[in-house]
Amino acid sequence: MKRTVPVIIAAITGFVILIAFFLPPTQSWGEGAGIWFNILAAFAFVLGGANLLKVQLETISSRRPGWGYALVVVLSFVAMLTVGLLKVGVNPEPQYPDRAWSGPFDIASSPFGWSYAYVFSPLTSTMFASLAFYVASAAFRAFRAKNIEAILLLTTAFIVLIGNTAAGRITDGLPDWLSFLKFDVLVANIMSYVSTGAWRAITIGIAIGVAATSLRVLLGIDRPYLGRN
Amino acid sequence: MHGRHLRRGHRRTNRSALLLGLLAMFLAGSHAFAAPPAPIEVTATDEPWDDGTNLVVRWKPGVGGDPVVSWQIFRSRTNEELEQAIRDARVRAATTAYEERLKAELAKELNPSEAARARAVSLALEASEAASKAFDANSVDRHIPITVLPSTANEFVVDRVETGKPYVIRVVPRDLDGNPGASTDTEPVIATMQSFVGSRAWLLAAIIGLSMTIIGCIVLARGGRRIKIRRIPGLDAIDEAVGRATEMGRPVLYIPGIQDMDNVQTVAGVTILGRVAKTAAEYDARIEVPTARSLVMTACRDAVQSAYFEAGRPESFNPDAIRYITDEQFGYVAYVAGRMVREKPATCIYMGQFYAESLLLAENGNAIGAIQIAGTAESSQLPFFVAACDYTLIGEEFFAASAYLSGEPTQLGSLLGQDVGKFVTVALILLGVALATIGSIRGGGFAQSAADFLANTVLKG
Numbered sequence: 043m044k045r046t047v048p049v050i051i052a053a054i055t056g057f058v059i060l061i062a063f064f065l066p067p068t069q070s071w072g073e074g075a076g077i078w079f080n081i082l083a084a085f086a087f088v089l090g091g092a093n094l095l096k097v098q099l100e101t102i103s104s105r106r107p108g109w110g111y112a113l114v115v116v117l118s119f120v121a122m123l124t125v126g127l128l129k130v131g132v133n134p135e136p137q138y139p140d141r142a143w144s145g146p147f148d149i150a151s152s153p154f155g156w157s158y159a160y161v162f163s164p165l166t167s168t169m170f171a172s173l174a175f176y177v178a179s180a181a182f183r184a185f186r187a188k189n190i191e192a193i194l195l196l197t198t199a200f201i202v203l204i205g206n207t208a209a210g211r212i213t214d215g216l217p218d219w220l221s222f223l224k225f226d227v228l229v230a231n232i233m234s235y236v237s238t239g240a241w242r243a244i245t246i247g248i249a250i251g252v253a254a255t256s257l258r259v260l261l262g263i264d265r266p267y268l269g270r271n
Numbered sequence: 272m273h274g275r276h277l278r279r280g281h282r283r284t285n286r287s288a289l290l291l292g293l294l295a296m297f298l299a300g301s302h303a304f305a306a307p308p309a310p311i312e313v314t315a316t317d318e319p320w321d322d323g324t325n326l327v328v329r330w331k332p333g334v335g336g337d338p339v340v341s342w343q344i345f346r347s348r349t350n351e352e353l354e355q356a357i358r359d360a361r362v363r364a365a366t367t368a369y370e371e372r373l374k375a376e377l378a379k380e381l382n383p384s385e386a387a388r389a390r391a392v393s394l395a396l397e398a399s400e401a402a403s404k405a406f407d408a409n410s411v412d413r414h415i416p417i418t419v420l421p422s423t424a425n426e427f428v429v430d431r432v433e434t435g436k437p438y439v440i441r442v443v444p445r446d447l448d449g450n451p452g453a454s455t456d457t458e459p460v461i462a463t464m465q466s467f468v469g470s471r472a473w474l475l476a477a478i479i480g481l482s483m484t485i486i487g488c489i490v491l492a493r494g495g496r497r498i499k500i501r502r503i504p505g506l507d508a509i510d511e512a513v514g515r516a517t518e519m520g521r522p523v524l525y526i527p528g529i530q531d532m533d534n535v536q537t538v539a540g541v542t543i544l545g546r547v548a549k550t551a552a553e554y555d556a557r558i559e560v561p562t563a564r565s566l567v568m569t570a571c572r573d574a575v576q577s578a579y580f581e582a583g584r585p586e587s588f589n590p591d592a593i594r595y596i597t598d599e600q601f602g603y604v605a606y607v608a609g610r611m612v613r614e615k616p617a618t619c620i621y622m623g624q625f626y627a628e629s630l631l632l633a634e635n636g637n638a639i640g641a642i643q644i645a646g647t648a649e650s651s652q653l654p655f656f657v658a659a660c661d662y663t664l665i666g667e668e669f670f671a672a673s674a675y676l677s678g679e680p681t682q683l684g685s686l687l688g689q690d691v692g693k694f695v696t697v698a699l700i701l702l703g704v705a706l707a708t709i710g711s712i713r714g715g716g717f718a719q720s721a722a723d724f725l726a727n728t729v730l731k732g
Contacts, residue, residue, distance in 0.1 A: 064475055066322035066464045079533055083566050090565025090595035097594050108613060162599075169601035173627060176634040184658035241650055244666045248648040250692045251670030252535050253481050254685050259538060263489075263681055264673060266541035266570055 049262040056260040095119065125153040198232060205229030307444035307452035308333030310342070315429075315440040315457035320469025323434035323462050329426045330442045330455070337446050339422045345414035345441040345454075346429050353413065361406045368402035369395045414441055432462050473729045480695075485688030492684030500686060505644050505662030506675050509620070512642040513550045516617035522557040522592075523547070524616040526607065526632065528623020528647070529563040529600060532570055536648050539670055540623030541567065543646070545574040546676035547620060552582035560593040561610065563603045568595040604628045608635045621645040621660070622669065625652045633659035646672060667693075699725070 055075050062072025094115070101112040124130065129143050131153045138144040148155045185196045204210050210225035221227060258264040310330040318325035326346075332339055348356060376391035377383055383391065417429055432438055437459035444452040492498055516523045525547060527540035544560065551558040558575065562568040572593045579588040596606045608631060611619070619636035621629070622645070629645075629652040636643045637659050645656035646664030656663045664672055671689065674682035703725050710719025 060478075064468055064471055065466060066468060067466055069322065076533075083531060083564075086565035086569060088565075090568055093565075093568065093595045094597075097591055100591070111609070165605075166599065166601035169604055169631070170627060173631055176630045180630055180634055180637075180655065180658040244650050244653070246696055247665075247667035247693065248650070248670070250481065250689050250696070251648065251667040253478065253692070254485055254689045255535055255539050255670045255673075257482055257485055258674075258682070258685055261486075263685065264538075264542050266538050266545065266574060 045265075049265060052265075053260050053262060056256070060260075091119075122154065122157060125157070130154070198236075201225065201228050202232060306336060306450065307339040307446050308336040309453035309455045310442045310444060311455070313440075313442050313455040313457050315438070315460040317460060317462050318428060320465050320467060321462075322468055323464030324431055326429045326432055326438060326440065326460055326462050327426065328429060328440045328442065328457060331425060332422075333444070333453075336452065339444040339452070340447050341422060341445045341449075342420045342424055343443040343445055343451070344417045344420065344427055344429065345443065346417055346432070347414055347437075347439040347441075347459075349433060349436050349438075352415075353411070356411050357408045360411050361403055361408075364406050365399040365403040369399035372398035414439075419445075434462055434464050437461050470731065481688070481692045484691045484695075485685050488688035488691065489681050489684035492680040492687065495680075498680070498683045498687050500675060500683060503664065503668055503671070503675055505646065505664045505668070506672055508642070508644060508662050509547060509676070510550055512618040512620070512644060513547065513554050513556050515642055516551075517554045517556040519617040521615060521617040522559045523551055523618045523620065524607075524611065524614075524636075524641075525558060525560045526619070526621045526623065527560065527562060527567055527571060528621075528625055529603060529628065530624040531564045532566045534624055536624040536669070537564075537567060539673060540646075541570050541574050542673040543622045543676065544571055545578050546673065548575040548578035549582050552579045552584045552587060555584070555587065557589075558592060559610075559614075559616070561596045561603070561607055562593065563596060563598055563600075565595050568593055600626065600628055604631050607632055611635045611639055611641075615639045616641055619643045621647070621656065622664075622672070623647065624649055625656075630655040630659060636660075 055078075058068070059072045059075050062068045062070075062075075098112040098115050098119075100106075102109045102116065106112075126147055129145070129147045129152070131151070132143065132145040132147055132149070133151070134141055135144040145152075148158065150156065150159055181199075185192070185199060187193045187196050205225035205228060210229070213224040213226075216224055222231075255264065259266075311333050313328070313330040315326050315328045318327050328344065330342075373391055373395035376394055377388070380387055418427065420427060429438070429440060438461070439459050440457045441454050442457075443454040446452065513523055525544055527544060528534070528537050530537045532538065532541075548558055550556075560568075560571045560575065562571055572590055575593055576585075576588050576590070579585050596603050610616075611632075612635065616636075616639075619632070619641045621632060621643070625632075625647050626649070629647070629649075633643060633645065633656055643660035644662045644664075645660040646669035647653065647656065648666050648669055650666065653663065653665055657665075667689065671686050674686050677683075703722060706718045706722035706725065710716060710722050713719070
């Protein structure tokens with residue numbers, strides 16, 4: 043019973059969403075299933091926040107290595123939660139001047155908005171920017187000409203890279219009968235035929251894999267949400 | 272002499288005036304002809320077999336006038352849309368009046384005092400109210416431009432309309448300079464919802480066909496039919512990678528992507544986690560699972576706990592090893608990357624949906640010398656994993672991983688069904704290529720019609 047009921051709920055929900063895609067009168071059922079997912083996710087979010095605090099507080103109390111980072115996490119968490127929930131420093135909406143909490147919590151002038159714009163966003167941007175260095179180091183390893191495949195990869199990457207920069211114009215002067223060797227033509231051919239062909243093959247495999255996995259879940263053969271398969 | 276010159280000049284002036292008059296008449300006449308004629312037989316109908324959000328408009332070019340270069344299609348606003356548009360326009364007018372008056376009042380003094388500022392605000396508010404009251408609701412256009420079509424078009428599907436509400440479609444011809452000609456409106460038409468979306472019939476047929484094939488293969492496998500599966504090196508390496516972690520006394524780091532449980536890749540990632548956790552439990556290796564979604568954390572906990580029970584080591588299960596970090600993409604990356612550098616896990620496994628964080632994580636794992644196995648169906652991230660990881664499960668291999676690792680006949684049967692589906696797809700591709708090639712050589716005919724049907728009807732579903 044403990045296992046059968048969740049499997050039935052999952053199967054019915056899955057089939058409802060599938061049917062709603064084809065039968066317009068049942069579209070609201072599919073939307074309802076989506077709303078239920080959001081409600082569950084909202085409850086789980088409380089669970090996640092509690093888990094985050096528990097793990098970090100344990101790290102601090104037992105002075106495990108890196109407890110200082112845990113302290114920063116807890117302080118940041120509590121600070122953002124407080125200023126966000128209590129709408130600290132938020133001005134009321136002009137049409138409701140007597141209601142202190144009527145203004146949005148995330149405007150740039152509020153402490154929450156300020157922290158988001160001037161602390162959080164720069165930090166995430168920094169993480170994202172470091173991607174450029176990782177791309178360079180990964181490309182350096184990937185493009186080492188160790189074997190035939192790697193040489194082909196290196197050559198293709200070189201053509202696409204040069205063709206997408208100003209340096210690609212060095213072949214502009216080639217005569218018409220050699221126009222197929224122009225960088226822009228080579229790049230267009232590689233992207234339109236070679237790359238698109240490979241990408242489509244992968245996509246077709248993915249689509250069939252998604253269908254098979256979904257079917258396994260709907261039929262209860264795969265039950266990741268129950269833990270035991 | 273002087274008088275003669277004068278007369279000649281007078282005569283020249285008359286002639287110039289006459290020429291100018293003729294030119295003006297010609298231009299006026301040509302302008303009258305320049306406007307493209309209004310389209311005729313303009314009709315709008317409800318699209319059959321749809322979800323009640325589409326209208327089909329058809330028309331024919333009018334006769335005479337300058338040639339039509341393009342058609343612009345408009346549709347009427349619903350009452351709600353019109354009210355909203357009037358509200359927005361009124362607010363815009365009031366805001367503009369407020370800002371302009373405030374700017375003008377403040378500009379009167381070089382360094383306005385507080386009292387002057389307050390007076391300026393008061394006057395600006397008055398101007399804003401006056402502008403709001405004086406706003407003419409009729410100045411808001413009753414129609415919304417939808418699209419511009421080439422002159423050869425004579426039909427268009429207006430989508431995203433509201434079911435059960437009347438719409439008037441307007442077709443406007445435009446000339447070479449973009450000048451509009453006389454327009455024609457349709458009668459009001461209402462989009463109605465049908466019980467089935469006809470354009471998706473082929474997709475439904477494909478889903479039913481694939482599902483039946485997979486179920487048939489599962490039944491065959493359950494009946495004892497032996498199924499041969501090709502080896503997938505990335506999955507075979509999991510045992511070795513977990514064993515390495517045990518030998519080194521370091522943890523296995525498992526990342527189930529950054530999406531929620533409503534994503535099929537996360538579902539596949541959590542399923543694979545169950546298999547990996549069982550191996551880790553058998554080898555007595557520590558497994559850590561930081562998650563970017565709370566719901567994924569609970570699912571991962573259940574999966575890992577069950578795996579430890581199955582392996583007969585429930586006492587080794589540590590729920591705190593599966594923890595929630597943050598929903599924020601780069602906040603999550605910062606935690607995982609920091610954890611990697613400090614803890615130096617022996618094995619890093621990435622299975623799920625990844626975006627820009629894929630390379631950030633995989634390169635950090637590479638830098639600490641961990642064995643790395645990745646799997647995703649996000650094709651744009653596959654090259655990064657291939658470059659930075661030891662093994663990568665590409666697309667379908669990722670979805671086959673759970674079944675492959677389980678070795679159960681039921682699961683392996685579904686893999687056989689997948690392969691049959693791929694075989695049929697390849698056969699259809701070859702058929703399409705052959706039909707298109709024959710149609711191209713013959714310049715049309717049955718082959719071309721069949722190829723067009725495959726491309727425009729079957730695949731569009």
